[in-house]
Amino acid sequence: MTPPPVPEAGAMGLRGCETCGLVLGLPAPRGRWHCPRCGSALHARKPQSLQRTVAYLLTACVLYIPANLLPVMATSSVLGRDSHTLSGGILELWASGSWELAVIVFIASIAVPLLKIAALAVLVATAARRSGWRRRERAALYRMVETVGHWSMLDVFVVVLLVGMVRFGVLASVEPEPGLLAFGGVVVATMLASSAFDPRLIWSTPEDHERD
Numbered sequence: 001m002t003p004p005p006v007p008e009a010g011a012m013g014l015r016g017c018e019t020c021g022l023v024l025g026l027p028a029p030r031g032r033w034h035c036p037r038c039g040s041a042l043h044a045r046k047p048q049s050l051q052r053t054v055a056y057l058l059t060a061c062v063l064y065i066p067a068n069l070l071p072v073m074a075t076s077s078v079l080g081r082d083s084h085t086l087s088g089g090i091l092e093l094w095a096s097g098s099w100e101l102a103v104i105v106f107i108a109s110i111a112v113p114l115l116k117i118a119a120l121a122v123l124v125a126t127a128a129r130r131s132g133w134r135r136r137e138r139a140a141l142y143r144m145v146e147t148v149g150h151w152s153m154l155d156v157f158v159v160v161l162l163v164g165m166v167r168f169g170v171l172a173s174v175e176p177e178p179g180l181l182a183f184g185g186v187v188v189a190t191m192l193a194s195s196a197f198d199p200r201l202i203w204s205t206p207e208d209h210e211r212d
Contacts, residue, residue: 020037063185064186071083123197142202
């Protein structure tokens with residue numbers, strides 16, 4: 001037996017504040033309203049959520065390539081100058097016997113950003129088609145991306161960790177390289193993409209288009 005459809009908050013004239021969480025019943029859902037508690041604008045959906053998410057995702061994809069190909073730091077000593085990429089640092093850690101550290105660096109600097117981009121791409125593609133495919137699983141996927149987002153700066157700390165692995169001599173120094181800037185851009189872009197995506201779009205149906 002098919003369960004009866006559950007009425008949506010938008011159809012009932014309810015709006016939730018994204019800042020403080022207050023739920024209000026509005027007499028005119030299409031009007032411009034502000035939260036009486038914190039003053040934030042109330043929206044049935046985040047404005048241009050999919051467009052902004054796609055823009056941030058494309059930015060992250062573009063920056064992901066130089067972040068992994070360009071050197072993130074360069075070390076100078078009496079023996080000369082040497083540049084280090086993220087992938088090169090992982091291989092050096094593995095070759096030196098620091099396998100656990102190499103796995104941590106690989107997960108934090110390469111796997112996590114790539115998986116976040118892939119997960120957000122799936123959410124955007126299905127939300128754009130208003131797909132009913134595995135809505136609960138997609139909602140759980142979004143919550144996982146949000147949880148990982150709280151640890152996004154771990155990727156930057158990985159670079160600091162790599163710097164700490166360099167054994168300095170009396171005349172040694174370390175300098176940032178363009179790859180570090182691109183790497184930080186990937187982290188920021190994925191965080192903005194996650195923030196721009198509206199998870200309420202997961203539950204939208206084609207019939208909701210007129211109410212959005």
